[in-house]
Amino acid sequence: MIHVQRQRLAMVIEFDGSKFHGWQRQDNAYTVQEAMETAMFKIEGSDAEPCFAAAGRTDTGVHATHMLIHADVVKSRWLDSPHAYMKGLNFHLRDAGVLVHGIKAVSNDFHARFDCFERRYQYKIWNRSVSSVLYNKQAWWVFQTLDVEKMNQAASFIVGKHDFTTFRASGCQANAPERELKVLQVKQDGHWFTIDVAADAFLYHMVRNIVGSLVAVGIGRWQPEYMQTLLLGKNRCAAAQTAPAHGLYFTDALYPAFSAQEISGLMG
Template identity: 50%
Template sequence: MADLNVEKQRIAMAVEFDGSAFHGWQKQDNAASVQAELQAALAAIEGDSVVTVAAGRTDSGVHAEAILVHGDVSAARWQRSHLAYLHGLNSKLPDTVRVIGVKAVKPDFHARFDCRERAYRYQIWNRNTLSAIHRWRHWWMPRELDVQVMQEAASYCLGTHDFSSLRASGCQAAHATRTINRLEIRKTGDAIEIEVAADAFLYHMVRNLVGNLVEVGVGKQSPDGFRELLAMCDRSKGAATAPAHGLYFIDAVYDGFSSRELIGRS
């Protein structure tokens, strides 16, 4: 039995994972999850259960490049060698999950509640043929997309708004008001990237946003029509939800650091 008097150290971990291998972040009874794998690896090192908390939940199939997770571990074991702890943890994880950065934080630090901004990237493969390489990393869109008009429509999302038009029916948030700080669309070759950062997101908000921007990009909706859709605050008037496998959690920002800044640190 583990010594209940062992002094604990709360650590923040930047975690990368391939979402195609999991039914999302959150631990589930009958499905593979990232949280279950990470907690099993921590338990193997600690000799006791470790509860982890992430900056946000991800759906089945969604990937992460640097989601921030906290957990409490043995202070003595952690202080012995941060790098050894990091490598030991990764040795217990499947190839589809990696802790890519870690640091000590205060005992009351909370990965979810202390997060000031979260950022996602959505990737689209815009070519008339499906890619053999990018098949499960991008949403394949064979029709040509007009990135310029998509960016015009996206500009209407900047700032603080009621995003009920982008809110999935299963959302449990108390309200739909969110603040989008940045929304950029870039095209490089056949790949289009939509990057969005906000104080918080509603359930399926990014995927619903992408679905509607694609409607603008193919000419089914105008930028002004998209602005009117946002003002309606009615999800039923919007486009279909974009598939999960094109979405990546890329950053979580806190006072003094972000999850991306932890990459390579130990």
């Protein structure tokens, strides 16, 4: 039996979450991982051993602009033409709702999930009295007027290292509720509200639960200080609704030597 030498690749992908039931392969639902594995098998053929892992496990409906994954490929095929390899993947992904826009060769002990020390998301809100036919699958429509200053005041109370039990969904399998929230900032541009979020890692539905409570502050249901009360209360039932998945985007993954966005930039 001929030994095939393999190369681990870090790949940066974007995908339309409305087409998928999240990242991780499932028996009875179409996922991003399944789409990537199908494309990889068409290139690698009988040599395929993709061994995919992702920086984050997105839920059904969640999008990505710069999700980083890793996969093991035939080294000789990769070295023959890295750009052609990416083009080949995208050819087979052309109708799938996912696209590769960055690839970097990494060491074979690199791991997309375990080596990642910071993950970044954005949440998009369309704030207008009427909805949008263009953005109804790309943003959460909130018809009540939002106050960006009060939302940022509320955000300031939970930035840092805390127990985020209040913003943790009941199905969360994390061993502990402590996380370090490094960035939580709300920006307004006309009808668009964008919430930038960064942390070492996230609990199940943590970002969407936080956004739901920020919106409750923004529409005047709560005062900004109540965000701290929620955090310290460690009671999920006291917080607001979970924001819908279709407003959430995975935007970057940071590693000691590079980030997902940096790899994408290298490809031109």
